[in-house]
Amino acid sequence: DQQVKQNSPSLSVQEGRISILNCDYTNSMFDYFLWYKKYPAEGPTFLISISSIKDKNEDGRFTVFLNKSAKHLSLHIVPSQPGDSAVYFCAATVIISNFGNEKLTFGTGTRLTIIP
Amino acid sequence: DTAVSQTPKYLVTQMGNDKSIKCEQNLGHDTMYWYKQDSKKFLKIMFSYNNKELIINETVPNRFSPKSPDKAHLNLHINSLELGDSAVYFCASSRGTSGRRGNEQFFGPGTRLTVL
Numbered sequence: 592d593q594q595v596k597q598n599s600p601s602l603s604v605q606e607g608r609i610s611i612l613n614c615d616y617t618n619s620m621f622d623y624f625l626w627y628k629k630y631p632a633e634g635p636t637f638l639i640s641i642s643s644i645k646d647k648n649e650d651g652r653f654t655v656f657l658n659k660s661a662k663h664l665s666l667h668i669v670p671s672q673p674g675d676s677a678v679y680f681c682a683a684t685v686i687i688s689n690f691g692n693e694k695l696t697f698g699t700g701t702r703l704t705i706i707p
Numbered sequence: 708d709t710a711v712s713q714t715p716k717y718l719v720t721q722m723g724n725d726k727s728i729k730c731e732q733n734l735g736h737d738t739m740y741w742y743k744q745d746s747k748k749f750l751k752i753m754f755s756y757n758n759k760e761l762i763i764n765e766t767v768p769n770r771f772s773p774k775s776p777d778k779a780h781l782n783l784h785i786n787s788l789e790l791g792d793s794a795v796y797f798c799a800s801s802r803g804t805s806g807r808r809g810n811e812q813f814f815g816p817g818t819r820l821t822v823l
Contacts, residue, residue, distance in 0.1 A: 625811075634711070634797050634814030635750070680750065693801070694763060695740075695812060697750040 594618045595683050597698035605706050610668040612701050614681030617662065621683035625695070626655060626666045629678045638679075639666070668703075676705045710734050711815040713798050719821045720788060727784045728818045730798030738762075739781040740799040740812065741773060750797070756781055785820075793822045 596615045604610045616624075622643045627635035641648040641655045641664070648655050654667045668675055681698040711732045720726050732739065740763075741753040755763035759775040770786045781798060798815040 627814075632816070634799070634816050636814070637811040640811070678748075693812075694752055694755070696752075699747065699749055 593699075594621075595681055595696050595698040597679075597681055597701050599701050600699070601702040601704070603704045603706055604671050606673060607670045610666075610671045610675065610703055610705070612666040612668075612679050612681070612703065614664045614666075614698055615662060616664075616683050618683065618685075618696075619662075620685050621696075622686075623684045623693070624655070624657060624664050625682045625684065626653075627680040627682060627697075629680060629700070635680055671703075671705045673705050673707055676703060678702050711798055711800055711813050713796075713815040713818050715818060716816065717819050717821075719823065721823055722788055722790060724788050725784070725786045726788060726820070727782055728796055728798075728820070729780070729782045730815055731780050732798075732800040732813070732815075733779065734800055734813060735779075736800040736802055736813075737778055738801045739775065739778075740801075741781065741783050742797040742799060742814075744795040744797065744817070746794070754781075754783075788820075788822045790822050793820055795819050 594617050625640040626638040628638050629635040639650050639653045639655050641657050646657050657664045678700045680700045682695045684693040684695050686693050714729045737758045740755045744750045752765050753767045754773045756775045758778045772784045775781045795817045797817045799812040801812045
C-alpha cells in the first residue's frame with residue numbers, strides 16, 4: 592500500500608525553464624510534507640517542507656504547493672540549473688511519539704535531468 | 708566534518724552470515740532512524756530511536772536488531788543474512804523534540820549491502 596506516489600519516474604527540462612515535480616498521497620493523517628533531493632551514492636538531503644495548514648511555501652528557487660483537497664503537492668524549481676539534476680523524493684509525515692519521532696513515508700522518486 | 712556517518716560504505720557477504728552497520732551523528736540530535744532502500748528505489752523506514760529508546764519498529768524481521776549505545780550512535784545488526792536483505796541502508800537523525808514539526812532529517816551516505 593503505497594501512501595505517497597510519484598507517478599513520473601523521470602523528467603527532463605531545459606536549463607533556465609521551470610521544473611515541476613508532482614506527488615500524490617492517500618493518507619489524510621499526514622500533516623507535514625517534505626521534498627528531498629538525492630545525488631548518486633549520497634544520502635537524501637532536505638530541500639523544503641510545508642505544513643498541511645498551508646498551501647504554499649517558497650525558498651529561493653524552490654516553491655512547494657499543497658492542494659489538500661486533491662491530496663496533491665508539487666515542487667517548482669525556477670529557473671532550473673544543471674546542478675538540480677538529481678532524484679527528488681516527496682515525503683509525508685505524521686508525528687508518532689511525544690518525543691517528536693516523525694515517521695517519514697517516501698514516494699519512489701522522480702529523476703530530474705536538466706539539459707544545458 | 709560529516710554530520711551523519713555510516714560504516715562501512717559497501718558490504719558484500721554470504722547468505723547466512725551476521726553483519727553490522729554502524730552509524731554516528733555529531734549534530735547533537737536526540738532522534739535517529741534506519742531506512743532501507745530496496746532494488747526498486749523505494750525508501751522505507753525500519754526503526755527510530757529517541758535518546759537510546761526504540762520508538763518505531765516497522766514490522767522488520769527480528770533478524771534485524773538495532774542497538775543504540777548512546778544518543779549519537781545507532782548501529783544495525785543483521786543475523787542470518789538473506790538474499791532479500793540486499794539493499795542500501797541509510798541512517799538518519801533529526802532534532803526530535805524541538806517543538807517544530809516537519810523536522811528535517813539528516814541522512815548518512817548509505818551502506819550498500821550485497822548478499823551473495
